[in-house]
Amino acid sequence: MNAELFRVGGIDCPSCAAGISRAVGQLPGVEAVAVDVLKGEVRVTVAQGGATRAALAQAITEAGHPVRADRPGATEARPRGPLRAAMLSGVLLGVGVGLGWLGQPEVLQVPVLAGAMIAGGWYVVPRGLKALRNRSPDMHALMTIAAAGAAVIGEWGEGASAMFLFAVALLLEQWAVGRARKAIGALMELAPAEALVIRLGGDQRVAVEAVKVGERIRVRPGERVALDGTITAGRSALNEAPITGEAIPADKGPGDAVYAGSINGHGALEVRTTRPASDTTLARILHAVEDAQASRAPVQALVDRFARVYTPLVVGLAVLVVLVPPVLGLGGFETWLYRGLTLLVIACPCALVISTPVTLVSALTGAARAGVLLKGGAQLEALARVTAIAFDKTGTLTEGRPELTDVIAVNHLGEDEVLRLAASVERHSEHPVARAITRAAERRQVALAGAEEFAALPGWGARATVADRRLIVGNRRLCDEVGACRDDVHALLDRLEQEGKTAILVADGREPLGVVAVADALRPTAAAAVAALRAAGIRRLVMLTGDGRTAADRVAQAVGVAEVRARLLPEEKLAAVRALQQEGEVVAVVGDGVNDAPALAAATVGIAMGAAGTHAALETADVALMGDDLTLLAPTIVRARRTLAIIRQNMALALGLKAVFLVLALLGQATLWMAVAADMGASLLVIANGLRALPAAGRPA
Structure with missing residues (x-):
């Protein structure tokens, strides 16, 4: 199975x-398009063995769309021919209408109006004929039939007006769709195409794709970082907003990670x-984002199913309108032919079909610009x-970076020995509390012992054999389970938890040896984020933790969360x-993706924080906050609601206009040019409305 990607020109409507x-899809071996x-x-x-890339490109070209050779994200250069043709059509139409107002004979009007029709349809009719040959009638084909029918019954003015309006509407539609494309392309332009690589012979500009992992690059003041890496020399403040959405520059120095697309400050x-260009965080x-844009939201699938029924239904109605009333003696053939042609113009579902994707893509792109990655329309x-x-x-x-606060021995051992035993076990664990204990032992230069038979006990702690001791290092729950919690140990654990600390018992079998305690600072933005979520109308805010009830309540009270579930495995x-x-x-669950994976997976929406530094979170979460700023969450929920509201507005607008002009056409009150104006006007309106989901440059996303 092979996947071929083509950049194609002139795609502006469904x-x-x-x-x-x-x-x-008619070519041999094509599985999906x-x-x-x-x-x-x-x-x-x-x-395998199916159509070649050349055959695929030829089929696309024959469908009326040239295959482009530029790179993804490049802006499509618009030919000026369609604009000139539309302008010529407008001039000739104006002359033709003017001749009519002056009372000139039709022999003078018709050639001018025919010229206006030909100029307006210069780029429309060929695509319409190709669509008819391919048995895939689109708006170009429907307009070609309508204009030809108008000419047959002598309605040259109507045909010319309709074709001119359609040509102008296509240009406007191209411009509107181009705005959304530019927003998508802007994401691709965040990282430089070249990096300044430090070589023995001096610095050298090299395409980022050619830079190998482990090579050193230089980032000058004011430049964007070209590749993910670790600083080896220099200090600066980096604006990581393009990646994490955090507006305050982050101070960085040797040993700190940097991301491609970040903007260097003055150093x-x-x-x-540390990663090739193809695997950077950006x-x-x-x-x-590309996968998200390609995924289909439930509302989009519903619209597409409706559109597949709508067009054949209206085309069939147009045929019946042309044939049945004249047979029943309800009017002349030309009258009903004109009404049928008007219905044909209304049969195209462009406005309805494009109303959803343009809004979703605008919202997804805008969120990515703000440092929030949504995995698709469904999410x-x-x-x-x-x-x-x-x-x-x-x-x-x-x-998420607790620090050791207390080491308390409860038998004949000293504090350093309690810490040594605890760290000897915990250095094999990735839990934040375990890392805090290990870091403290390193700072105190405590020599660690080898550990055998290590086993992590999720939600409890860990166990291992160290210096012939069968050690357990864990929380109160584990302490009670093994029977090591004497009354004095319980009292000690209670006191530490009342101080807002996480208390960890160190025991040799059932004999308690000591207690270590760690504390984790609140995020500065946590309380503001919780308040913003409550203001956004979230009914219930719940905190889940494996910590004791007292410590959990202190954190919940500080940030403003009312419901607490403590001591949870x-x-x-x-x-x-x-x-x-x-x-x-x-339910949405917000976590760091490390110790809360089951809850994130079970939630209706799993939201991972700090995803810029955790590539696994990018792959698994429904929503990823690229940085650690919780205050991005409430605006993202508001954005999602606003996006759905815009989609509903667009659907109502598109269907409402169609319904009105369907009735007017049947009653003979809608002209051909009015139908064109309504149809293309609806497309332009839903595109413009959908682009409201994309924040304007310079405004918060």
Whole structure:
């Protein structure tokens, strides 16, 4: 199975996409054809031994759309021919109408109006004829038939007016769709095409694709970082807003990670690359945005199903209108032919079909610009319906980097020995608390012992054999389970938890050796983020944590969360999410993607934080906050709701105009040019309305 991608010119409406799909889909071995109107791309999946790339390109070209050779994201250069043809059509139409007003004979008017029709249809009729030959009638084909029919019955003025308006509307539609394309292309322009590589003979400009992992690059003040890497020399403040959405520049120095697309401040940096150009965080964001745009939201699938029924139905109605009334003696053939031609113009569902994707793509692109990655239209729809949000405490409401605060021995061992034993076990764990204990031992230069038979106990702690001791290092729950919690140990754990700390017991079997405690600072934005979510109408805000009740309540009170579920194992967090869902809530879970994977997976919407540094979160989460700023969450939910509202507005507008002119056409009150103006006007209106989901440059996304 091979996938071929083509950059194609002149795709500006869903009918264009349908024509390409039919033309290419007839070739041998073609499994699937996906046409992206807003990106101007055609992706074809072909079985082994099927049609060649050249044959696919020829089919696309024969469908009326030239295959382009430029790179993805490049702006399509618009030929001036259609503009000149539309202008000539308008001038000739004006002259023809003027001759009529002056009372000149038809022998003078008709050639001028015919010229206006020919000029307006110069780029329309060939595509319409190709569509008819391919048995895939689109708007161009319907307009060609309507104009020809108008000429046959002598309505030259109507035919010329309709063709001129259609030519102008196509130009306006191209411009409107081009705005959405530019927004998508702007994401691709965030990373430089070249990097300044440090070589033995001096610095050298090299295409980013040619830079190898491990090479050093230089980033000058004011430049964008070309590749992901680690700073080896220099200090600067980097604006990472293009990646994380965080507006405050981050101070960086040796050992710190930097991302492609970030903007360097006043310092010069040397960076050792850690990922190739194809695998940078920005590249993954772009791939995810492309996948999101290609995915189909439920509302979009509904619209497409309706459109597939609507067009044949209206075309069939137009045929009946032309044939049946004259046979029944209800009027002349020419009268009903004219009404049938008007119905043909109304039969194109362009406005309805394009109303959803242009809005979704604008919203997804705008969110990505703000540092929030939504995985697709379905996820955006689900986010708009969220009524309850569950936060995993560690790494979400807190910084996720706890520090050791206490080491307390409860028998004959000293504090350093308690810390040594605890760290000897915990250095094999990736849990944030375990890392805090290990870091503290390193700072105190405590020599660690080897550990055997290590086993992580998710939600409890860990166990291992160290220096012939069968050690357990874990929370109160584990302490009670093994019977190591004497009354004095319980009292000690209670005191530490009342101080807002996470207390960890160190025991040799059932004999308690000591207690270590860690504390994790609250995120500065946590309280503001919770308040914003409540203001956005989220009914229930819940905190899930494995910590003790006292410590959990202190954090919840500080950030403003009313419901707390404490001392939870990972599977119990999962059960808590399902319980909320059984109560009728649409649940989103916010976590760091490390210790809360089951709950994230069970949620209606899984939201991962800090995804810029965790590539796994980009792959698995429904929504990824690229940075650690929780305040981005409420605006994203509001954006999702606003996007669905715009889609509903567009559908009502498109269907409403169609319904009105369908009735007017049947009653003989709609002219051909009015139908064209209404149809193309509806397309332009829904595109313009959909672009409101894309924030204007310089405004917060």
